Amino acid sequence: MAELGLDRLRELQEADQELRRLQGRKAAQDRSVRIRAEQIESHQQHIEAIRKKRHDARVKADLKEVEVRQKRADIERLKGQQLQIKDNRQYQILQNEIKFAELAIGKLEDDILNDYEDIETIDRELAQAQEELKQHQQELEALRRECEAKKDTVDAEIQTCRARRNEIAATLPPDVVRRFDRIADRLAGEALAAVILDEVEGTYVCAGCNMSVIQNTYVQLRGRIEKLVVCPNCTRILYLEDS
Numbered sequence: 001m002a003e004l005g006l007d008r009l010r011e012l013q014e015a016d017q018e019l020r021r022l023q024g025r026k027a028a029q030d031r032s033v034r035i036r037a038e039q040i041e042s043h044q045q046h047i048e049a050i051r052k053k054r055h056d057a058r059v060k061a062d063l064k065e066v067e068v069r070q071k072r073a074d075i076e077r078l079k080g081q082q083l084q085i086k087d088n089r090q091y092q093i094l095q096n097e098i099k100f101a102e103l104a105i106g107k108l109e110d111d112i113l114n115d116y117e118d119i120e121t122i123d124r125e126l127a128q129a130q131e132e133l134k135q136h137q138q139e140l141e142a143l144r145r146e147c148e149a150k151k152d153t154v155d156a157e158i159q160t161c162r163a164r165r166n167e168i169a170a171t172l173p174p175d176v177v178r179r180f181d182r183i184a185d186r187l188a189g190e191a192l193a194a195v196i197l198d199e200v201e202g203t204y205v206c207a208g209c210n211m212s213v214i215q216n217t218y219v220q221l222r223g224r225i226e227k228l229v230v231c232p233n234c235t236r237i238l239y240l241e242d243s
């Protein structure tokens, strides 16, 4: 079997899987930084929404303040008119108008107080959200520093592993390596599978997909095979554990 380089293929698979694992680790680090950055962005949008809510509540209260001032001016004007009037009925009409205006002012002032309470609640919400944002930003910074510190080590490990993988690949026929790569890319780096005996069934199965392989496959692998034997089900390149 050595002539087909199955042992070398197994070494290639080992190096290939290690490389994939390292690359996966690097990608996971980058991903966690990205996810954290996205969380911060959505938190900032949340803070903007609170600020807008505060602004709207403030505008609402301010408009009521303007209304109160207008009504106070109205009352002054009505009182002035009262001074000019001799007719008792007319006087009473103005008095009623003043009373309505005063009632309206009282209602508006209650509303304004409520609005200010709302604004205070919003302010507390805003302060809390800002505090959380600060914390998230510190965490992101720490994560970035941690990733930055690990980056060189991981990159060096990847480089070493890739060199080793290429070294092994260079000892194998290029078409075999190409075939290996195709299967490995499709099956998350698992291009090879051992043929093992299913002791319950008493049949040989592909350890990659657990489907049984025909007896002939086992015989083929036992003998001097001239070409690669693949699992008919999952297409992994087959080998015998003790070969």
Ligand SMILES: [Zn+2]
Pocket (backbone or CB within 6 Å): 193, 206, 207, 208, 209, 210, 211, 231, 232, 233, 234, 235, 236
């Ligand atoms: Zn299989």
